Amino acid sequence: MQVLLVFSLIIMEIPVFTVDAFSNLPFRGNPAAICPLMHELTDDLYQKIAAEMNLSETVFITSINPSDNFTTENVNPKLVFETRSGDLAVTQRGEGYVMDFPLNPPTKQDANEFKDILKAAVGNHPIQDVYLCPITKKLLVRLSDSCERSVLTSLKVDAAALQRSETSGRVKGLIVTMRGSPDCQPGYDFYSRYFAPWMGIAEDPVTGSAHTVLGSYWSKELGKKKMLAYQCSSRGGELELEVRDDGRINIAGQAVTVLQGTITL
Template identity: 35%
Template sequence: MQTLDIYEVEAFGAGLPFRGNPAAVVPLAAFPADAALQAIAAANNLAETAFFTPAGGEGHFGLRWFTPALEVPLCGHATLASAFVIMTILQPHLPAVTFDSHAGLLAVTRAGDVLTLDFPALGRTAVATAPAVVAALGAQPAEAYRSGQFLLLVFDTAAEVAALAPDFKALAKAADFGVIATAPGDAGSGADFVSRFFAPAAGIDEDPVTGSAHCSLTPYWAERLGRKRLEARQISARGGFLTVEDRGSRVTISGRCRLYLEGRIHI
C-alpha cells in the first residue's frame, strides 16, 4: 500500500470558508502512471486535482492538473492552491515558486496572504455564436470570441450572466471545452467585470472560480475599460474574488487561499 499526503485548499475565496474554488493538492516524489493520477482525481471529484513534484533547485516544481475526467493544459486555482501548500505548509520560508507545466514556466509570488499567478495572456478572434450554444445557454450574447481553448461570450449586464441556467448535456455537445460568460460589473459592486465558467465536456458543469479563464478575460476587459489593473468577481454559487492585471503577453491573477482539510490517500 502506498500513502500520499493530500490537501484541499479553497482558492480565490478571499480567505473565507466555503468560498472560492476547492482544489485537491497532492505532493509527489515523482509522477506515477497517468492512469493513477486520473483515478485519484476522479475519486476526489473536485474541479481539479493538482499534482506536483520536485523539479531541481529550491522552489522549482513540476505541476500537472486533472479534472475528474481528463488532464487539462492550464489551471489557475489549483496552481494557486499548490503554491499555497508549498509556501505556507511545506516550505514556508519561500517567497516565490516556479512550476514547469504543459503551459510553460509558471511563477507564483507571495505578499502577505495574497498569492499572485504569472500566466500567459490569451488573444481572441471574433466568431459567430453557434445556434447550439445559444440554445444550450438559453441566452444570446452580445459578442462572441474564440480565445485559446475557450469560447468567450460577452453579455450586456451582470444580471444576464447571473441568470444563465445552461442545459449542460446540450452544452457538452455544443462546446468542445470551456465557455466563459462575462459582463461589466454593476456600479457599486466593487467588480469591474463578472464571469461564470462552464465546462461540461471536461466533466465540470460549472467551475466555481476559474483562474485560467482570466487569461482571456483580463486582456479583453483591460482593453474595453482602458485600465490595466482590474477587480474581477466570478459569480458562481460559491463566488470568487480576483485582482488581475494586463501585462501584455502575460497577465497576473491575484487572490487568497484557505486550507480546508488535509489527510492521506491510501492506494
C-alpha cells in the first residue's frame, strides 16, 4: 500500500521599508528598517529579522484593529509613541518631522577622572570641556576651539579600546563635539560624533538621543534656543534643534525612503 504524504508550506510575507532619517538624500543620515505587521510575531523572530536587516534600528508596527490598514489609519500628522523614556511625540512638518524629547542637561566633570577614555577617544588633541549626563550616561567631550573640523572628522576611534578604557558603568556612550561655523553656509552651530561600544555600537550615524544632551550644553554655551547641528559620521546627518522652556527639546529632520520590498519567511 502506498501512502501519499502532502506537506503544506505556509509562507509569510512581511513588507519592509528602509528609511534614511535626518537627511533628504539617500545613503546618508540614520538608516532604519520598518516592517508593518498585521499581527505580532515572536521575540525571537523580531531579533532574527533585525539581525538580517543589520541597520541601526528595525521597527515593527502592528495594527491594533485588524480591520484597519496602513493606508487609512494614523492619518493624524502627530503620533505619540510610548517608550522607556516616556511618551515621544512626532509631528509632520512640511518635508520633515519634529520629535519631542526630554532635555538631558549634563554636568561639568574633572577631565582627570576620565583620562583613559579621553586618551582612547581623542588621543593628544586638546579638549575644552568634559561633561557627563547621569540620566543617559553619555559623556560629552568638547574639542578645543583651536581645532579644525578635520580633527573631529578624522578621528579613528578603536571601539574595543574605548570600551576597555571605561568599565565602571557610569558611561554608556561618548559624544565628541566642537563649535561649528554658523557664519558659513549652511550655518551649523556645532558638530559631533557619537560612539557607544558599551551598547554594541561602534559609531552611530546620527543620534537623536545624543542631541538631547548636546542641545542642552550648546544652548547655554552659545546663548541660543534654536540651533542647526551636523553629526560628522561617514554618512552624516543634519538636525534642527529647539530648546524649550518646559525642559524639553524639539529635534527635527527630514527622511527619505530608499528601499521597499518583502521579507519572505
